[in-house]
Amino acid sequence: MNWHRFKNYKLTLLIFTLIIIWAIPTFTLIKSPFQNDLTQFFPDQNTLKSHYLKHRLSTPQSSSWLMLAVTSGNKPNAQEDIADKSTQLKNELSNLSGVMQVLNGTEPFESPLQTKQQTSLYPYRYLLTDFNLLNLTDDISKRWQEYQLGLILDKNWLLDDPSYQWGSYLSALNSEHKLPTQQGVWGHSTLANNKKSSTALLLIEIEKKTDVLNAIEHHLNNLVGQDGYQLTGAEWIARQAEKQIKQSVNWVTSLAILMAGLALFIAFRSPKLILLSTLPLIGALAVGTLSTITLFGGMQLITLALGAILLGVAIDYPIHTIAAYQARNSTVITKIWPTIRLGALTSVFGFLMLWWVNIEGLQQIAIFSSSGLLSALLLTHSLKPVLHEHFQPTESPVQSESKVQPKNQKNFLLFALLSAIVISSSLLYKPLQWQDDIASLSPVSTSLMKADRDLRALFQQQEVGKQLLMPTLNIETLLQNQETLTPYLEVLKKTGVIQQFQLFADFLPSQNLQAQRKFSLPSQTEVEYALQVAVESTQFKPQHFSTFQSSYHKTQQLPLLTYDVFIDTHALSSQLIDQLLVNIDGKHAGVISLTGVRSDNEIEEFIKNHPEMGLIYFNQRALVSDQLMEIRGKLYQTLLLVIFVLALSIWLKYRSILATIHILTPIALAIGFTLSIFGLLEVSLSIFHLMSLMLVAAIGLDYSLLLYQGSKQKDSANEWNHSVRVAFFTTVGSFGILSLSELSLLNAIGSTVLIGIFGVYALSYLTTKLITRHERNT
Amino acid sequence: MIIDRKYHLLFGVLLVLGTLFSNGAQAETITLENIFEGLSKNKTEQRTFIETIYDPLLEIRSTQTGKMIYRAPNTLEQHYEGLNKGTITFTDKVITLDFPNRKAEITTQSAPTLASLSQTLLDLLRGDIKSLEERFSVSFKASNNQNWEITLTPTILLKRHINSITVNGSKQAINRIIVTQISGEWRQLSFTDSVTSR
Numbered sequence: 001m002n003w004h005r006f007k008n009y010k011l012t013l014l015i016f017t018l019i020i021i022w023a024i025p026t027f028t029l030i031k032s033p034f035q036n037d038l039t040q041f042f043p044d045q046n047t048l049k050s051h052y053l054k055h056r057l058s059t060p061q062s063s064s065w066l067m068l069a070v071t072s073g074n075k076p077n078a079q080e081d082i083a084d085k086s087t088q089l090k091n092e093l094s095n096l097s098g099v100m101q102v103l104n105g106t107e108p109f110e111s112p113l114q115t116k117q118q119t120s121l122y123p124y125r126y127l128l129t130d131f132n133l134l135n136l137t138d139d140i141s142k143r144w145q146e147y148q149l150g151l152i153l154d155k156n157w158l159l160d161d162p163s164y165q166w167g168s169y170l171s172a173l174n175s176e177h178k179l180p181t182q183q184g185v186w187g188h189s190t191l192a193n194n195k196k197s198s199t200a201l202l203l204i205e206i207e208k209k210t211d212v213l214n215a216i217e218h219h220l221n222n223l224v225g226q227d228g229y230q231l232t233g234a235e236w237i238a239r240q241a242e243k244q245i246k247q248s249v250n251w252v253t254s255l256a257i258l259m260a261g262l263a264l265f266i267a268f269r270s271p272k273l274i275l276l277s278t279l280p281l282i283g284a285l286a287v288g289t290l291s292t293i294t295l296f297g298g299m300q301l302i303t304l305a306l307g308a309i310l311l312g313v314a315i316d317y318p319i320h321t322i323a324a325y326q327a328r329n330s331t332v333i334t335k336i337w338p339t340i341r342l343g344a345l346t347s348v349f350g351f352l353m354l355w356w357v358n359i360e361g362l363q364q365i366a367i368f369s370s371s372g373l374l375s376a377l378l379l380t381h382s383l384k385p386v387l388h389e390h391f392q393p394t395e396s397p398v399q400s401e402s403k404v405q406p407k408n409q410k411n412f413l414l415f416a417l418l419s420a421i422v423i424s425s426s427l428l429y430k431p432l433q434w435q436d437d438i439a440s441l442s443p444v445s446t447s448l449m450k451a452d453r454d455l456r457a458l459f460q461q462q463e464v465g466k467q468l469l470m471p472t473l474n475i476e477t478l479l480q481n482q483e484t485l486t487p488y489l490e491v492l493k494k495t496g497v498i499q500q501f502q503l504f505a506d507f508l509p510s511q512n513l514q515a516q517r518k519f520s521l522p523s524q525t526e527v528e529y530a531l532q533v534a535v536e537s538t539q540f541k542p543q544h545f546s547t548f549q550s551s552y553h554k555t556q557q558l559p560l561l562t563y564d565v566f567i568d569t570h571a572l573s574s575q576l577i578d579q580l581l582v583n584i585d586g587k588h589a590g591v592i593s594l595t596g597v598r599s600d601n602e603i604e605e606f607i608k609n610h611p612e613m614g615l616i617y618f619n620q621r622a623l624v625s626d627q628l629m630e631i632r633g634k635l636y637q638t639l640l641l642v643i644f645v646l647a648l649s650i651w652l653k654y655r656s657i658l659a660t661i662h663i664l665t666p667i668a669l670a671i672g673f674t675l676s677i678f679g680l681l682e683v684s685l686s687i688f689h690l691m692s693l694m695l696v697a698a699i700g701l702d703y704s705l706l707l708y709q710g711s712k713q714k715d716s717a718n719e720w721n722h723s724v725r726v727a728f729f730t731t732v733g734s735f736g737i738l739s740l741s742e743l744s745l746l747n748a749i750g751s752t753v754l755i756g757i758f759g760v761y762a763l764s765y766l767t768t769k770l771i772t773r774h775e776r777n778t
Numbered sequence: 779m780i781i782d783r784k785y786h787l788l789f790g791v792l793l794v795l796g797t798l799f800s801n802g803a804q805a806e807t808i809t810l811e812n813i814f815e816g817l818s819k820n821k822t823e824q825r826t827f828i829e830t831i832y833d834p835l836l837e838i839r840s841t842q843t844g845k846m847i848y849r850a851p852n853t854l855e856q857h858y859e860g861l862n863k864g865t866i867t868f869t870d871k872v873i874t875l876d877f878p879n880r881k882a883e884i885t886t887q888s889a890p891t892l893a894s895l896s897q898t899l900l901d902l903l904r905g906d907i908k909s910l911e912e913r914f915s916v917s918f919k920a921s922n923n924q925n926w927e928i929t930l931t932p933t934i935l936l937k938r939h940i941n942s943i944t945v946n947g948s949k950q951a952i953n954r955i956i957v958t959q960i961s962g963e964w965r966q967l968s969f970t971d972s973v974t975s976r
Contacts, residue, residue: 083871145862145879150892150895151884181883539838539839544836
């Protein structure tokens with residue numbers, strides 16, 4: 001490359017050099033520039049529920065649980081087979097590095113006298129559980145039976161704790177994992193077509209490392225085969241989704257790029273020009289990312305996904321410019337560039353409006369897309385010397401522009417009105433359906449979601465996000481309130497309103513209850529007498545229980561168990577404590593988790609009946625739905641603001657309301673047309689559809705502006721139309737492929753842009769035709 | 779004197795007969811293999827048992843009786859009688875308790891000691907010497923009168939709890955099993971009747 005040629009690339013190279021200089025310190029200083037925190041997209045509501053939702057979704061966990069179901073098929077000895085498999089899997093998976101524990105329902109209680117874990121709470125057992133001396137005879141006769149049958153785990157434990165206080169406390173600790181058993185392992189049977197099949201259920205706790213999942217998958221494939229098991233859990237879903245996305249994105253994007261490349265090749269017939277046309281998009285992505293990270297200290301991955309959709313318009317700027325250069329007419333080039341610039345700047349201002357939504361995630365998108373588009377415009381401008389040298393356009397006399405007469409508007413307005421009526425009627429006939437689930441923000445496929453739902457049902461974990469929040473002043477009040485509430489919750493359980501509940505007071509009784517228990521503990525003499533009576537029907541002798549008597553006596557001398565001491569014992573994992581007790585903005589709140597909720601109304605009614613408790617029903621699904629509805633409302637407002645900004649910019653350029661209507665009507669109608677098609681097809685819309693509509697607006701603005709401006713050219717209208725046509729076919733090629741994807745996210749983007757672009761192109765073209773025909777007629 | 783002679787004669791006859799039987803027994807010397815081979819042929823077996831436990835620390839000696847039913851290849855039921863009436867069923871994977879005050883299924887994993895014992899019993903009853911040799915060192919002693927004794931000394935898991943398991947039998951029938959624990963306690967299962975098998 002000689003110096004003259006190099007000079008043409010000077011500005012482009014300077015921009016990319018600056019981008020690199022900017023990127024080095026940004027990625028060096030910011031250790032984790034990309035984050036994945038969905039809560040950044042939730043409106044800032046000042047309720048405990050919304051704070052709790054943010055807390056739930058953003059608190060990092062050191063470990064994660066997987067649910068595994070292994071099916072036996074229809075073998076005659078399926079049940080035994082399942083017990084075998086369950087045991088084998090438990091043993092094999094437990095040995096994998098990164099697997100913390102595997103539970104299958106066979107976990108034995110460990111003697112508190114032989115293990116180090118939980119023993120620090122053991123002396124408090126008479127304060128942690130109810131002790132009734134009247135039951136001692138029954139208890140000791142049970143222990144005698146166990147002793148005779150050889151069922152005891154540790155004889156010293158039996159003699160130290162004959163009423164099994166510690167055992168009943170451990171049962172409460174493990175109540176979260178109570179599942180039906182078959183052949184001693186968690187499992188269930190199903191009968192289909194007279195064939196019985198059994199499924200073993202296992203819970204696996206893993207460290208948050210992806211190679212653990214690889215090892216687990218490898219082992220499962222070897223042990224039970226690919227079709228013999230189902231696995232779910234947050235980590236697994238994330239990994240599978242990533243795999244599916246990679247797979248889908250790889251072929252879909254490759255094909256989309258190929259299609260776009262093919263369209264460009266047909267139009268430009270030059271690899272060099274195709275390469276040049278991609279530079280503004282690359283620069284836009286880089287600058288968008290860097291400005292977001294610099295301004296916010298990091299960038300949400302969802303911002304990248306949503307922002308990248310909006311940057312799709314950036315590919316059109318070089319296409320329009322190159323198409324204009326293809327005319328080799330300097331007048332066309334001189335005239336087309338201000339139109340491209342107007343379109344780009346209007347889109348920049350439009351996207352910048354997202355800043356006023358006051359949701360950090362959307363503010364990030366505003367910065368990402370507007371800075372990206374600005375740099376794409378600048379880079380397109382920087383390519384002009386190269387294009388000039390490549391095409392060497394000739395000078396031609398400046399052409400005059402035709403004017404659209406006011407009387408020509410009648411047919412156009414009639415057409416616009418009719419279209420608006422059709423769209424409105426269609427939307428009234430089939431209103432839009434919105435997908436207000438948290439899943440709508442997730443790129444996880446529906447098949448994976450269904451597998452997750454089915455498996456959660458087996459583990460009785462259908463509704464993970466249903467809880468009662470109990471705000472409180474201090475821990476003691478919380479525990480006392482939970483103890484008061486427990487009998488009422490038991491009634492809910494008995495009447496089938498809920499299947500199970502879990503609260504912090506199950507693990508740590510209030511000081512008040514402990515004091516009561518301590519006060520009502522029978523005297524040493526009463527215990528001695530009861531013991532003498534209790535052993536009569538057995539061969540045990542009172543003196544065998546000397547350790548029981550002395551440890552019982554020690555409990556009477558113990559201070560009450562406080563929250564701080566309890567936490568220090570590590571009897572509960574910090575993860576479980578986080579689930580049962582939250583501290584949000586310095587306020588404590590107890591979390592009572594509910595499973596198998598029959599109806600939300602019954603829970604709301606229950607809360608109404610206990611106003612003194614100050615309970616709040618946290619229903620994650622409903623709350624997320626509310627939050628998404630609010631985001632949607634704000635996006636609607638922003639869309640209106642964007643249209644206002646577009647209208648203002650166009651009016652400022654043309655100083656004509658008529659011109660503004662001409663240009664904006666096809667865009668508005670195309671958006672309405674796209675929405676009504678989704679309504680008729682009963683497609684549930686998500687935030688990705690809305691973002692894609694914003695892209696349609698931005699691309700549509702360029703088309704509409706160029707076609708409108710082109711229609712005013714007396715001789716070179718064809719060159720203007722050509723540039724729109726090339727951009728249109730490129731967009732159809734790439735987004736058409738995306739719309740074929742099975743991945744809901746890509747499908748949403750692809751189909752919205754495809755329908756929208758068809759609409760906007762056809763309507764803009766029709767609008768200009770209506771106007772020009774009238775001109776000829778007049 | 780006549781009496782003395784008669785006695786001498788009788789003694790002589792007995793001696794000859796004794797020698798004959800002794801030779802016969804030597805001809806059919808009982809071995810570990812043929813005991814286990816015989817045991818492995820049992821399909822169903824029902825025996826009356828007396829279970830005695832002795833705990834030297836608590837000085838408790840307790841006896842229970844009942845019926846034991848073995849169903850080849852992997853089910854053993856112990857039907858207790860008396861005050862502690864109820865049934866324990868052992869299989870390779872699960873121990874099922876069925877008593878009026880207690881019904882439960884315990885996996886062999888969650889009660890390793892008990893499971894190992896039940897596994898040992900099942901291995902003995904189905905004559906699975908290989909399985910026993912995986913967990914015990916096996917020593918065998920036979921006497922001339924077809925009585926024998928097998929001593930199982932745990933080599934792995936059970937080592938922590940069990941000192942040894944001694945099985946006494948005659949020909950191809952088990953007469954008594956004694957489990958001696960590390961703590962000194964022992965549990966003896968004696969079968970009082972002959973084998974009723976099919």
